[in-house]
Amino acid sequence: MFNNINNDFDIDLFKNKFVEIYGQSIYPIQICRGPARINIIGEHIDYNGGFVFPCAIDKYLYIGMRKRDDKKIIYNDLKFPGTFSFDVNDEFMYKKENDYSNYLNGILSIIKREGFDFDFDFGFDVLIYSEIPSAGGISSSSALECCFAFSVSELFNFNISQKDIALIGQQSEHEFMNVKCGIMDQYIISTAKENTCELLDCENVSHEYIPLNLGDYQFVVMNTKKKRQLADSKYNERREQCESVLSILNKQDFVLKNSKVSNTNELKNLCSISISDFDSVKFLIKDDVLCRRAFHCVSENNRVLNSVDALKNGDLFLLGKLIIESHKSLKENYEVTGIELDTLVDCAIAQNSCLGARMTGAGFGGCAIAIVKKDLIDSFIKIVQEEYLKVIGYSAEFFSCNTSDGVSRLC
Secondary structure, eight states: OOBOTTSOBOHHHHHHHHHHHHOOOSSOOEEEEEEEEEESSOTTOGGGTOEEOEEEEEEEEEEEEEEOSSSEEEEEETTEEEEEEEETTOOOOOOGGGTTHHHHHHHHHHHHHTTOOOOTTOOEEEEEEEOSOTTSSSOHHHHHHHHHHHHHHHHTTOOOOHHHHHHHHHHHHHHTSOOOOOSHHHHHHHHOOTTEEEEEETTTTEEEEEEOOOTTEEEEEEEOOOOOOGGGSSHHHHHHHHHHHHHHHHTSOOBOSSSSSSBGGGOSSGGGSOHHHHHHHGGGOOOHHHHHHHHHHHHHHHHHHHHHHHHHTTOHHHHHHHHHHHHHHHHHTSOOOOHHHHHHHHHHHTSTTEEEEEEESSOSSSEEEEEEEGGGHHHHHHHHHHHHHHHHSSOOEEEEEOBOOSSEEOO
């Protein structure tokens, strides 16, 4: 929609659309962008204190923002109908009828609470345009949250750090949207660097940049086109199940030999326990479902660390194998995949051009990723698409992607 002949985002076209909607002004139009993300491996363990291994990709959400002479805040999104109007002095509350603007108002409420003072002589206009599939499992909502928080920080010279941008986004999800998400999505979208992925330790919120070199291979994102809303999914249920396991273990007095802590009553997160120690204590978890949920978390955390080593050593075949194992565990132990994601992954890994594939994101629809030989991507997509259409009855969406920087200002 706003791409020029080189397929680059055209800032002037976007500015013209902004002026068409909001009119002329003496104030300049600021444009920022936030990337989508994929998680190479480490699913559903960011809220269990585990390691995750995401990268930002070159699909973006753009926000144009400009000060007003009054105290109004006006939101427009080019993909979603309706204009939402508020006042900078409002006490923002979640209301279903406010649709996507709830994400933005949640951010403003957290920024206000953190002590950042708006210039109350000014409101602002907002225009949003996104290339990121909505509810597709590659963090469209987190891109919106973080890009908006960054845009507000830039417009009002708050100088909020990248890490705090991520934390504000997570707090807004928890307190405003009532989704108990982990930190991964907001963190990678805020702090990413091109040509790298991040080994993020979600327990202490620290990271290490790992160079991403896939050689003759590239990531392909496969969108099931099955819509799911994170807040309406079983995401919160899975988190509660993990918390139940932790509570069971905390009530015991069982020595741990190879974990971060020395006793089950000291565990703060499920991912603090090693696989060998989990094998020794799993008898304490009487419920089979809870035991499988916990085993996924512990084993997935181990797969993340092994995947980092594989990438550092240039062993892409091992990386692919670990990615396949991750999907198998998400299907059998965590039960968050479904026929659409399973069909895409099964079809993908049946191709010789593919090293590995797995669901990414919360699951229950959304996207999967595959590592595919670059010169065979077109034929890979054709074969997987045909099989998906045969099994599911409608087409999936595919695109190859490269890494990207995190939130940034374009002008």
